[in-house]
Amino acid sequence: MYDKGKVLIGLAIFVIAALSIVGYNATMGDVDSFRTDGKPGPEKPVGHDKCVKETAYMQTSHMVLLNEWRDEVIREGKRELVETVGGEMVEKSLQNGCMGCHISKVKFCDRCHDYTNVKPYCWDCHLAPVEAPASKEAH
């Protein structure tokens, strides 16, 4: 069509702009919150070594499980307790189940979420466990 040159220049600018965002994150991104070896290192609960599913599943799919629980509890009224891999019985609830063992949101949830720059909206409504004053309450 018309103005091939202008179109190409425009495209080039767009590609550079898009790439620059990736470049910025790769080089200048916030790395302070990570451990020295670059891994997030969430703190696991003391006294409970098994979760409701295998660790590998929980690492990749805990949000899927939470969504399933949410729909079961609220929409289907299935409020019965669930059994952990280790045989404990826990409530199907983020606030009253998960956080019963994982007593620190800051040291468990936030570590990985900050690392992967994920901002789940769970804590807009659900209350995080009360922690030492140093750790700010989720808002």
Place this chain on the structure above:
Amino acid sequence: MVEKILKGNGLYWGWLSLLLMIMGAGAVSYLVQFNYGLGATGMSRDVTWGIYISQFTFLVGVAAGGLMLVLPYYLHDYKSFGRITILGEFMAIAAIVMCLMFIIADLGQPMRATNVLLHPSPRSMLFYDMIVLNGYLFLNVLCGAVVLVSEYKGIKYPNWIKPFIYLSIPWAISIHTVTAFLYSGLAGRHFWLTAVLAPRFLASAFAAGPALLLIIALIMERTAGFDVGRTAKNKLVTIIGYAAILNFFLLGCEIFTGYYSNMPGHMHTLDYLFFGLVDHSTGIMHNNLVPFMRAFVVMGFAGIALLFISRKAKSDAMLGTACVLIFVAFWIDKGLGLVLGGFVPSPMEHVVEYVPTVVEIGVALGVWATGFFVLTLLYKLVVVVKRRSEDLLEIN
């Protein structure tokens, strides 16, 4: 073809800049609301919809009103509308754009808007409203673009577009019917719970939509030399006039049913809108909307009278004034009274009034400015194309 919108005189650019400034103010207002929540508006627990939803309702009407320009031309082969049919289609596009923006502005959780698609609820009238509004937007963009491009090329529009044009006619009726059903299907709200709501919506739409179009056409006649033609104007007078009369007739039916039946629920909102309503638990009189609603009646009737006089007198000034009167009157009727009035009294029969905040008015003006911005660009395109095709005709 599209690049033609970049050529215009000072007035054109001045107008666009003004709109851009209002849009900017609207964006800032929306940011304030987005960060604070909908509490930044005047809406409350008892009046849960304000000017956003009322503008939305009114603008669905403006969009549907475009039908009155499309139907005579395509179904009845009414040639005099040849120049303005496309204006009707493009006005519908701008109006739907505004409608969708008003809906988003009204959502408490706009980021979750896609939930309507993720969890489709075929029993909800809002579900159907989403379908018909987006469908109508698509149809008008498609038909308008194809017809205009054909005209630009100096050929007749292709035959494959015809089914879409014919489909857009009943579709226009559907958008306003479904919008009326949002209200008229609610058991607890007496003012809205009436079978004539959808017909009344259509009547006021078929008056307000073409009235706005005629106002714009008259302005374009002066600023862009775009002549609609006396025959088309006269026909529009008939359409607007009868639709406006029909709206008043249906309002009269509501008033008769309410007051003759003497049913308290049917009278309360009418009382509130035209005379004021006393909250029986506090004894306080509430009548915020009374001056507006009375002005609506006076302006509406004056507009209708002036409309027919203007045709006799062949006066564009009178015609313009009449259209402004009718448009503003019906904006008050549907864009203010209908939605706000429906919430009074509250389900517990308290009277709570609503006054929009500055933020809210800012957002609303921003949306209107966006609509007019889109409309201006589209109409600019129409003017350019029409001039070119007419030049082509003269050469041939």
Place this chain on the structure above:
Amino acid sequence: MDNTRRKFLKLAGLTAAAGVGTTLLGSKAMASGGGGHAAPAHGGHAEVAPTGTRYGIVIDTGKFHDNPGLAQKCQDVCHSYHNVPDFGNPKDEIKWIWTDKFANVFPEHSHYRRDERLLSMDIIAMCNHCDNPPYVKACPTQATFKNADGAVMMDFHRCIGCRFCMAACPYGARSFNWRSPRGVDKEGHPFIKKYNQRFPSRMRGVVEKCSLCSWRTKKGKDPLCVEEACKTASDAMIFGDLNDKNSKIAKLLSSKFTIQRKPALGTHPSIFYII
């Protein structure tokens, strides 16, 4: 045996709630709608054939009148447990259970020459957990729905804040988070005075309402308000399954004169009042 019956009933309720049973709901609405039009006062009580559990409450207004402050206690217990914020103004107000005068709770009833006691009484108002809730069909995302126990629930995760349900509810039972409930007022006091760590708060931009304490009733406990009311005045509020002929509430309803709010609308409220 009881368990299988419950399961079946839950399933039946679920299909209805999920909208699969639209025909079922449709025929229900027709059957009751007809009665509602012919004779409003009668129609509301001419309930459809019972299907599944249908929890309801009978409120004995006289007992609340005789115990001033009791209704306030019920509200406090409910609102503090559920982290309901207090914004201190009627515009932003959020309430799950509250009181109003007879003329406001029962606007369709005559209050001409009623006795002073009745007219001055503070009567509890709350969600009616209607058998035919008008806003469940209005909601464009199924964020509000009827659960298997007959309680009308809110899924705050899904609500887009369109407030169509607030326009559709004939009882003013729903509240909207016009601003963040986690915020603070001008003096720095939080809107939620004391957070209950056992229950979530809500976020701004969603609608909320009474859930008939479904998290308690599932475990066989009474809703908080009922439990609180009965601490002071026994049977001031009675909770139970309306569809179970042998339940206390069903027996009470068949022996006492009770009224429902706005029965002519065909919503079939599950909250009954002894006046």
